[in-house]
Amino acid sequence: MLDLPELTSDERSRYEWQLSVSDFGEEGQCRLKNATVLVSRIGGVGGTAAMQLAAAGIGRLVLAHAGNLRIDDLNRQLLMTTDWIGKPRVESAVRRLRELNPHVEIETVAENVSDSNAAELVGRCDVVVSAAPLFAERLLMNREAVRQQKPLVDSAMYELEGRLMTIVPGRTPCLSCLYPEPPPNWKREFPVFSAVSSTVGSLAAMEVIKLIAGIGESLTGRLLTFDLRDMSFRTVPIARQPDCAVCGSLSHRVDQHEKLGENAEKRSMPE
Amino acid sequence: MKLRVQYMAQIRAAVGRAEEVIEIPEGSCLADLLNQLATTHDAAKAHFVTETGQARPSLLIVVNDAAVPAREAATTVLHSDDVVTLLPPIAGG
Numbered sequence: 628m629l630d631l632p633e634l635t636s637d638e639r640s641r642y643e644w645q646l647s648v649s650d651f652g653e654e655g656q657c658r659l660k661n662a663t664v665l666v667s668r669i670g671g672v673g674g675t676a677a678m679q680l681a682a683a684g685i686g687r688l689v690l691a692h693a694g695n696l697r698i699d700d701l702n703r704q705l706l707m708t709t710d711w712i713g714k715p716r717v718e719s720a721v722r723r724l725r726e727l728n729p730h731v732e733i734e735t736v737a738e739n740v741s742d743s744n745a746a747e748l749v750g751r752c753d754v755v756v757s758a759a760p761l762f763a764e765r766l767l768m769n770r771e772a773v774r775q776q777k778p779l780v781d782s783a784m785y786e787l788e789g790r791l792m793t794i795v796p797g798r799t800p801c802l803s804c805l806y807p808e809p810p811p812n813w814k815r816e817f818p819v820f821s822a823v824s825s826t827v828g829s830l831a832a833m834e835v836i837k838l839i840a841g842i843g844e845s846l847t848g849r850l851l852t853f854d855l856r857d858m859s860f861r862t863v864p865i866a867r868q869p870d871c872a873v874c875g876s877l878s879h880r881v882d883q884h885e886k887l888g889e890n891a892e893k894r895s896m897p898e
Numbered sequence: 899m900k901l902r903v904q905y906m907a908q909i910r911a912a913v914g915r916a917e918e919v920i921e922i923p924e925g926s927c928l929a930d931l932l933n934q935l936a937t938t939h940d941a942a943k944a945h946f947v948t949e950t951g952q953a954r955p956s957l958l959i960v961v962n963d964a965a966v967p968a969r970e971a972a973t974t975v976l977h978s979d980d981v982v983t984l985l986p987p988i989a990g991g
Contacts, residue, residue, distance in 0.1 A: 668991050670991050671990075671991065672990070672991045673991055758991040759989065759991050760989055760990060760991040761989060762987065762989050765989055782991075783988045783989050783990055783991065784988065784990040784991075785907045785908065785988035785990045786907065786911075788906060788907050788988065790985075790988060805958065806956045806958075806987045807955050807956070808955050808956050809956065809987075810945075810954075810956040810957075810986060810987045811944055811954075811956075812908070812944050812945070813908075813987065813988075813989055817988070817989075817990040819990055824990065824991070850958075850965075852906070852985065854906070863960050863963065863964075863965050864963075864964070864965065865965050866965070868967065
């Protein structure tokens, strides 16, 4: 059993309506308080994921996103405000999240994930939310999460469609099992409504909460794909690829119900 | 034989429709279908196949309810009334 932090009376009041979720309770809340989550990019998807995680009472958020706010970010990046145009996105995000929940510790990195910072960023967290608009960043995040045996929720959208998959290295397929190579024709600019990107971000946050609290059934070994144009949702079973260049060398883990942090010693490292 | 092909995301935009019924010869495999689609939908060709006519490795292919890795496209035989869903990778964040 982990040595979990206790809740203050203010926190008990703040989270009262979620403490009654069956099988979550005060222990689940303490687990959230004890956890650190990295969110790679806080745009339309990651920004909403960060907001949901802050509302839920994650102990520490690490937010990575470079650059200054532009006016055309504002149709979907809900942690940004109009008066912040031209200023760093991460600063706006911190301000908004602290207004929402001052109990959450927030660390910001005004950089996107890259070869030079991925290991250090992943090393700081218990779970990764991957929401970058470029495959190079997503595949890098996946590779580093697999190497460090950290669960990762890959969350993506396009137009009115969304996709989500939770990756537990050694136990489930990773992003490279799904996409063994980057596509040749992905464009950095994609059509997006906030209602779609926020849906994906909220679903990603729920996956993180489930993983940390040890409740429910994670979206592992399955890809959720949905199309809000006709409100169709489906999950497709995805298998690990034994020759996957990223996770193929990991031995299979069977600790189906481990809660984060309790079984760290059981994690097998890649050869 | 006839089967139903569903297009998602950028493929849907390139093809200009969400799905269609395709007629292919009995005994055709998934790779045959992709090459036929590459011929009829030139704007989406790069999503379906590589320059050498192999199934695009990054393409996510679902036949009925099962994902089929692109490398198995040449050995996956299709059947009448199969539903093939073609999902290109997306990374919108």
